[in-house]
Amino acid sequence: MKIEWTRAAVGRRKFLKGATALGAAAALPAGMGSRAFAAADGVLRVRTYGDAQNMDPAHSVGVVEEEVHASIYNKLIQYKPGKEWDWQLDAAAMIEQASPTHLKFALRDDIGFTNGFGAMTADDVKFSFERIVAEATESPNKPDMGPLSHVEVTGEREGTIVLKEPFAPLWSIALPYITGNIVSKAAVEAAGGRIGADPVAESGPYLRDSWSPKEKTVLKRNPDWKGDTPAWDTIEVYPIDDENTAEIAFEAGELDFTRVAVGSVARYRDSVPNGGTLLEYPSLYYTWLGMNLDHPKLQNKKLRQAIQHAIDVPSIMEAAYYGAAQPSTGIIAPGLIGNRAKSLVPPAADFEKAAALLAESGEANVTLKLDTLNKTTFTTAAQVIQATLSQIGITVEINVLESGAFWASADNEDLQLVLNRYSMTPDPYYATSWFTTEQVGHWNWEQHSNAEFDQIHQAAFKESDLAKRDAMYQKAQDLMEESGAYRFLTHGATPVVHSAAVLPALRPDGQALLRYFGKA
Amino acid sequence: MFFYAARRFGLALLILFVAVTVMFLMIRAVPGDPVQIMLGPRATPELQARLTAELALDQPIIKQLMIFYGNMLQGDLGIDVFSGRSVTTIVFQQLPHTLWLIFASITWSASLGIALGAYAAAHPNTAIDRAAAAVSVSFVAAPAFVVALLSLLIFAVHLQWFPAIGAGEGFWDRLNHLVLPAFAIGLSWVGYIARLVRASMLEVMGESHVRTARAFGLSERRIVLIYALRIAILPVVTVIGVGMGFLLSSAVFAEIVFARPGLGKLVIDSITTRNYPIVMGSVLISTGLFVISTALADLINAWLDPRARAAR
Numbered sequence: 001m002k003i004e005w006t007r008a009a010v011g012r013r014k015f016l017k018g019a020t021a022l023g024a025a026a027a028l029p030a031g032m033g034s035r036a037f038a039a040a041d042g043v044l045r046v047r048t049y050g051d052a053q054n055m056d057p058a059h060s061v062g063v064v065e066e067e068v069h070a071s072i073y074n075k076l077i078q079y080k081p082g083k084e085w086d087w088q089l090d091a092a093a094m095i096e097q098a099s100p101t102h103l104k105f106a107l108r109d110d111i112g113f114t115n116g117f118g119a120m121t122a123d124d125v126k127f128s129f130e131r132i133v134a135e136a137t138e139s140p141n142k143p144d145m146g147p148l149s150h151v152e153v154t155g156e157r158e159g160t161i162v163l164k165e166p167f168a169p170l171w172s173i174a175l176p177y178i179t180g181n182i183v184s185k186a187a188v189e190a191a192g193g194r195i196g197a198d199p200v201a202e203s204g205p206y207l208r209d210s211w212s213p214k215e216k217t218v219l220k221r222n223p224d225w226k227g228d229t230p231a232w233d234t235i236e237v238y239p240i241d242d243e244n245t246a247e248i249a250f251e252a253g254e255l256d257f258t259r260v261a262v263g264s265v266a267r268y269r270d271s272v273p274n275g276g277t278l279l280e281y282p283s284l285y286y287t288w289l290g291m292n293l294d295h296p297k298l299q300n301k302k303l304r305q306a307i308q309h310a311i312d313v314p315s316i317m318e319a320a321y322y323g324a325a326q327p328s329t330g331i332i333a334p335g336l337i338g339n340r341a342k343s344l345v346p347p348a349a350d351f352e353k354a355a356a357l358l359a360e361s362g363e364a365n366v367t368l369k370l371d372t373l374n375k376t377t378f379t380t381a382a383q384v385i386q387a388t389l390s391q392i393g394i395t396v397e398i399n400v401l402e403s404g405a406f407w408a409s410a411d412n413e414d415l416q417l418v419l420n421r422y423s424m425t426p427d428p429y430y431a432t433s434w435f436t437t438e439q440v441g442h443w444n445w446e447q448h449s450n451a452e453f454d455q456i457h458q459a460a461f462k463e464s465d466l467a468k469r470d471a472m473y474q475k476a477q478d479l480m481e482e483s484g485a486y487r488f489l490t491h492g493a494t495p496v497v498h499s500a501a502v503l504p505a506l507r508p509d510g511q512a513l514l515r516y517f518g519k520a
Numbered sequence: 521m522f523f524y525a526a527r528r529f530g531l532a533l534l535i536l537f538v539a540v541t542v543m544f545l546m547i548r549a550v551p552g553d554p555v556q557i558m559l560g561p562r563a564t565p566e567l568q569a570r571l572t573a574e575l576a577l578d579q580p581i582i583k584q585l586m587i588f589y590g591n592m593l594q595g596d597l598g599i600d601v602f603s604g605r606s607v608t609t610i611v612f613q614q615l616p617h618t619l620w621l622i623f624a625s626i627t628w629s630a631s632l633g634i635a636l637g638a639y640a641a642a643h644p645n646t647a648i649d650r651a652a653a654a655v656s657v658s659f660v661a662a663p664a665f666v667v668a669l670l671s672l673l674i675f676a677v678h679l680q681w682f683p684a685i686g687a688g689e690g691f692w693d694r695l696n697h698l699v700l701p702a703f704a705i706g707l708s709w710v711g712y713i714a715r716l717v718r719a720s721m722l723e724v725m726g727e728s729h730v731r732t733a734r735a736f737g738l739s740e741r742r743i744v745l746i747y748a749l750r751i752a753i754l755p756v757v758t759v760i761g762v763g764m765g766f767l768l769s770s771a772v773f774a775e776i777v778f779a780r781p782g783l784g785k786l787v788i789d790s791i792t793t794r795n796y797p798i799v800m801g802s803v804l805i806s807t808g809l810f811v812i813s814t815a816l817a818d819l820i821n822a823w824l825d826p827r828a829r830a831a832r
Contacts, residue, residue: 054603138564138567138570213613214789238685245776248685249676252672252677252684404791404794408556410556
């Protein structure tokens with residue numbers, strides 16, 4: 001073996017000098033020397049939990065994309081920021097319910113699309129709404145448009161929305177939410193009928209300036225916007241899934257607005273760093289314990305009722321939600337039509353009654369499996385349920401699943417108990433739609449099938465009398481609870497924090513309406 | 521050397537094939553209908569059927585595998601279901617972020633680890649050696665996620681020296697955004713490399729050529745830095761090659777904790793949403809990176825040390 005004794009080209013001193021210089025260079029000019037704080041440079045930095053990766057409202061997958069869509073597109077009406085659900089005019093200069101199935105509208109004359117696609121016309125409204133319900137579009141958001149028949153164009157900027165039958169959620173979901181976004185007919189047709197990751201023409205107060213996948217979306221003020229001038233020149237939207245990371249970024253001064261974990265609410269109630277503010281909004285989402293009515297172990301209604309009464313909801317609120325959420329009375333949140341003042345089974349457990357019901361059922365040595373998502377809130381709630389059910393002698397085995405496997409539970413023939421949470425839009429129609437007979441085998445995991453419930457669901461979305469509609473949805477929830485398949489837990493909470501420089505504009509459920517965000 | 525390199529890269533291709541095939545089969549064994557999870561509760565049956573056909577999920581698994589490899593050989597990794605963009609574009613858009621993170625981590629940890637190990641070996645059984653050993657073992661034992669969170673709280677929140685989230689824009693800003701994540705995932709490697717270099721150095725320092733150098737009256741510093749370290753550093757090259765794989769997995773949590781874009785975050789998000797084309801594209805690239813880096817480490821090792829070449 002021959003060893004060549006040659007001197008290394010880089011000596012120790014040279015190496016150390018180089019490394020020191022590199023370290024200093026990395027730290028000083030960009031790091032310690034020039035740290036920019038959020039909002040200080042006219043940029044609003046907000047966090048969402050996911051990446052807005054599709055700019056087509058017809059194929060939007062929810063809130064994350066809607067936050068961007070609502071800023072770069074216009075709707076006839078928009079949600080009004082505040083604590084009560086309401087709407088305000090946006091692209092429409094006028095809109096009125098001419099009859100239960102006809103809505104007349106007139107567009108403002110000062111809204112135009114980018115990329116040379118001209119002024120917004122009633123043709124664009126017709127195209128945008130009708131493509132949502134067209135079979136060829138294959139839009140998952142089609143149900144939001146309900147029984148839309150067509151849009152009649154009666155003038156350059158005037159038209160009539162025609163429904164096949166009355167549809168109350170038109171005002172609360174269809175027009176002010178995802179499906180209400182108006183796109184440019186000419187631009188979409190030029191793009192082959194479908195919008196992808198990049199918008200083909202925008203019209204809102206902001207334009208999407210750039211999108212760095214998994215990193216951020218940058219919105220810049222639309223120089224041609226003729227409406228009220230938006231407060232911020234630039235909005236940067238950061239997709240951060242982990243709430244703890246978002247909280248650290250907020251406390252480091254890198255975010256101006258973020259939702260925070262319910263476990264952090266108590267800390268932020270004491271003090272929010274950097275002069276910020278904590279806002280606590282109720283959520284529309286609903287969480288419940290479901291019981292599979294088709295499972296052999298859960299055929300006995302008395303057993304199911306015993307389970308309903310043995311679950312102590314206030315304990316779950318304390319342990320899993322740190323006291324930041326309130327017990328729910330059903331699937332429809334406070335503030336919406338159909339919310340019940342109280343549930344049939346009170347939130348606090350009644351162990352005596354539960355034990356008596358169990359004895360009446362004749363069931364003994366009951367062991368049940370409880371499926372839940374692998375999120376701390378749910379696993380903690382499941383543990384509380386396990387503990388409280390054990391007090392009447394029911395053994396619960398907790399089965400923690402990752403989200404993909406959990407959301408495929410419709411295929412799980414052995415599903416027994418399930419701790420579940422569904423998202424929600426601000427209309428009760430959306431909530432009851434998942435518990436109909438039609439949804440058995442899909443999203444109705446309890447296999448709940450009740451003809452009266454189905455009839456109420458079909459009738460209530462057509463009902464224009466608010467009092468009647470309210471009573472119908474309350475009755476629907478009574479039926480769910482009476483089946484013994486449901487123990488309603490909570491709607492959760494939407495706690496958010498914002499920096500001192502920001503005046504947030506939020507829906508009553510705490511979701512951000514970015515275009516209306518102001519400066520303090 | 522040429523035949524050795526050809527043999528080594530042939531083996532690398534075989535490893536890549538096996539790893540990607542195993543991942544392909546594993547992801548399809550995960551419970552849940554991927555189409556239903558991808559498209560959500562309100563997708564029309566027609567759309568579900570179309571996507572099932574597009575992803576060939578209605579085909580036998582062997583045929584799916586053949587289709588995947590067939591497309592891959594033509595450079596087609598598929599289309600992302602959500603954005604409609606090419607998987608190749610998406611993966612290669614995220615890859616540089618992960619590579620920068622790994623490169624930064626390995627660079628600083630290897631530089632400090634080698635220096636620490638060499639210094640400890642040059643002063644065996646002294647207080648400095650014992651202190652270096654304590655520091656090294658502490659670094660190895662420190663869980664990376666704890667280091668990440670603590671460094672965030674100290675350097676981003678309290679001192680506000682470095683940014684907490686994102687990847688930055690422009691060279692200096694990107695470098696600035698790398699400091700904390702690279703520190704977090706590289707720290708344990710400092711200790712590991714230091715211990716490795718120390719042990720290797722002590723062995724080399726006892727060899728005859730070092731005794732000869734001493735007999736020639738060369739300075740101890742020259743002996744350590746020029747003659748001993750050059751040989752003692754060889755195991756580190758191999759370790760760094762293997763370390764690339766570990767750093768790829770560490771990058772996953774760093775990308776989540778520091779809200780950075782990158783391959784790891786892409787894979788996690790895609791597995792959760794059962795976005796098969798993205799998962800397989802990411803797995804292919806990250807496995808390829810690992811296999812290539814270990815192969816390169818072996819080749820560098822063989823080039824630096826003919827004994828390694830001869831032993832194979």
